[in-house]
Amino acid sequence: xxxxxxxxxxxxxxxxxxxxxxxxxxxxxxxxxxxxxxxxxxxxxxxxxxxxxxxxxxxxxxxxxxxxxxxxxxxxxxxxxxxxxxxxxxxxxxxxxxxxxxxxxxxxxxxxxxxxxxxxxxxxxxxxxxxxxxxxxxxxxxxxxxxxxxxxxxxxxxxxxxxxxxxxxxxxxxxxxxxxxxxxx
Numbered sequence: 001x002x003x004x005x006x007x008x009x010x011x012x013x014x015x016x017x018x019x020x021x022x023x024x025x026x027x028x029x030x031x032x033x034x035x036x037x038x039x040x041x042x043x044x045x046x047x048x049x050x051x052x053x054x055x056x057x058x059x060x061x062x063x064x065x066x067x068x069x070x071x072x073x074x075x076x077x078x079x080x081x082x083x084x085x086x087x088x089x090x091x092x093x094x095x096x097x098x099x100x101x102x103x104x105x106x107x108x109x110x111x112x113x114x115x116x117x118x119x120x121x122x123x124x125x126x127x128x129x130x131x132x133x134x135x136x137x138x139x140x141x142x143x144x145x146x147x148x149x150x151x152x153x154x155x156x157x158x159x160x161x162x163x164x165x166x167x168x169x170x171x172x173x174x175x176x177x178x179x180x181x182x183x184x185x
Contacts, residue, residue: 021155025164028146032167035139036083039170042132043078043092049125050075050099056117057106064105067098074098085168099125136170143167 054068074095081087106118147166150159158164 018158021158022162025146025149025155025159025162028142028149029164029167031142032139032146035135035142036085038135039132039139040083042128042135043088046125046128046132047075047078047095049121049128053102053118053121053125056115056121057102057109067102067105071095071098071102085170089170140169143169 050071054071058068074091074097077091078088078095081091103122149155150164150166
């Protein structure tokens with residue numbers, strides 16, 4: 001009788017441990033999903049600022065059509081990438097590069113540098129870039145914590161059984177793009 005009681009307690013503890021590990025994996029997966037949503041919100045905000053930025057500078061920079069076309073194409077790629085982390089990361093990097101080029105060319109226009117709308121947009125964009133950077137960091141930290149939980153023994157046995165797949169970090173793909181774009185006027 002004592003042996004059966006001991007086996008029942010062991011089985012109950014094992015089941016309790018499995019439930020705790022499973023719930024922990026679910027919580028970490030949901031944290032990754034929430035962190036991605038935070039990145040998405042900030043990057044959408046940046047994309048929404050771009051038409052205002054283009055409208056502010058277009059009058060001053062009429063002969064920079066290719067620059068505006070590149071910016072529009074990059075923005076379209078971001079929208080088309082959706083929630084695919086790899087595609088979105090690449091598209092966001094291209095958009096950052098296009099914005100950097102726009103700000104670099106705008107340096108040559110003194111009247112544009114002193115335009116109040118442009119200064120306000122520059123400040124708003126810089127604030128959004130900072131928020132997006134923090135959101136990316138939180139996302140990548142959440143991905144690391146989730147992936148570690150999925151790959152650590154014995155939780156990896158439950159993760160594999162219940163098909164918890166590892167998540168992808170949001171990374172800068174090109175070494176030249178690791179340099180932050182200049183947002184100075």
